[in-house]
Structures are given as structure tokens and as C-alpha cells.
Amino acid sequence: MSDPPWRRPPRAYTPGVPAWGATREQTREEFAAVPMESVCPEWAWGGADGSGVRVCVVDSGVEGGHPMVGAVDLAVTAVPDEDGGVDMVPCEATDRAGHGTACAGVIRSVAPGVSVSSAQVLTDGKTGSGPALIAGLSWAVEQDFDVINLSLATTRPALTARLHELVDRAYFRRCALVVSAHNRPVPSYPWSFSSVISVASHDEDDPMTYYYNPAPPVEFHARGVRVPVAWPGGGTIRSTGNSFAAPHIAGLCALILGKHPWLTPFQLKTVLFLCAGNTAGRLGGAHDETR
Secondary structure, three states, X not given: OOOOHXXXXXXXXXXXXXXXXXXXXXXXXXXXXXOHHHOOHHHHHOOOOOOOOEEEEEEOEOOOOOOOOOOOOOEEEEEEOOOOOEEEEEOOOOEOOOHHHHHHHHHHHHOOOOEEEXXXXXXXXXXXXXXXXXXXXXXXXXXXXXXXXXXXXXXXXHHHHHHHHHHHHHHHOOOEEEEEOOOOOOOOEOOOOOOOEEEEEEOOOOOOOOEEOOOOOOOEEEEOOOEEEEEXXXXXXXXXXXXXXXXXXXXXXXXXXXXXXXOOHHHHHHHHHHHOOOOOOOOOOOOOOOO
């Protein structure tokens, strides 16, 4: 049996048609499609727990074994090399600051069945270099994770070209890259790029409630105010920030992809849009808070 379409490499050249084109036989291949009126929270993630979905948290690290996090399947850290670059090397599942553990705990609370991995890029626990961010995100994309949570942003314009290339690569490799907006109203990246799923906060308490934002560049609002989050040492704290809104959406993406693995990032965004609290039930689907 051949691989399903979403697992095949892109078709750059087919004899008889221009580059990236397809023959009439190829365009007739059937693919999964669902009527818009059928897309609702129950259809999207009802009964799902994220099993079979691989999520990577690119952050300060993740504390493996934390009661709110559980096992960490892969853990790497950014290490400067002799040539002035950065390598991602295997490490223990630890967290230098708590930020990544907090994000991983939120993801696990929404999608308890996911596989969680960690790419540690914040070199002193709170800040990190541009090369470390690029190396960690590049590693996560090349590992073909289904979802990458990036609750980080940079204000350095010099990094935009490389980041733009990376997030586009993730998009075309069918990796859902969920990125938090900056907590301050300053130009920052990569959350403001259109190929990512960008998230900011709302102040409601329900972790499953999120909203579509019709005024871009932020696309969705999720819980991000006084969120109970995991903290190193097995504890919990309450914290506020867009950093903690993004993993709520990352967890939802994992639930959806666990039920519908054929969804591309484009289709996944559409499902999120149709199931948002301010659109579901208004576009033909019935809003149901089923988890």
C-alpha cells in the first residue's frame, strides 16, 4: 500500500506538465473532505486525547516526570560549536527556568495522550541567542513533529529572513507551528508571519474556550490570564502571558490531528476557525463544548 498523500514528498516535476503540475490522473486522486456544516467541536476533537500526535516544545526545556507533564520522549539542548554555530545535542529532560515546563503542562492538560519532546534554546533559562532559536526550531521542523509550540518571540529584524524560511518550511512539511504573540506591542517574530498559527490571550477561565480574531496579525485568543501551570520541582504556579495561551491552541491542534491526521496546516486553521467560540454555530456547524 502506498503512503497516504500527506506523507508523500512534494511533487516537483511530472513528465508532460510544467514544474509542480499534475496530470489529469493525478488530480483525480480522492482525498478526505468534510462539508463545512459538519465541522464543529464534536467532529473536530470529540473523544480525542491526542494519542499518536508528536508535539515539540521549543523553549527553556521541559522537566520530565513532572506530575502535570509526564514523560518527555526526546530532549535536546543548544550547544555552541567550534565554528561559532549552534548544535542541538541530546540532554536530560530538565528546565532551567520553568517556562517550557509550564507550556508542556498546558499542552498535556488539553491533550493528555500526546508525545511531548523538548528543544532547549533559552541558554540562561530566560533569554537565548538568535542562533540557538534558529537551531532549535530547525531541529524540530526536521524531526517532522506534528505540532511545535513556540512561546517565544524575537525583536531582532536580522533574524526575520531565516525565521520566515523556517516557518514556511514547517508549513509545507505539514507541521503546525503554534506561536505566541509578544506580550508587548512591539514588532517581533515569528508570530506575525502568516504561515504560523498565532495566539494571544483572553481572560476567561475555561481552557477549552478560544476565539477567532478578525483583526490580524493575531489569529486566535486562548486562556492566558492567571493560568495554573506546571513549575520545576513538581509544583504549580499561576502565571499570565501569551506564552500560556499558545499551548492551549497547540493542545487543541493535537486533539484535532489525532482524529484527522490528513489535515494540512491550512485545513487545520480552517477547523480552528470554524470551531472557535465566536464562529461555531454561526457558519452552519453546531457549537458543542465537547472535549
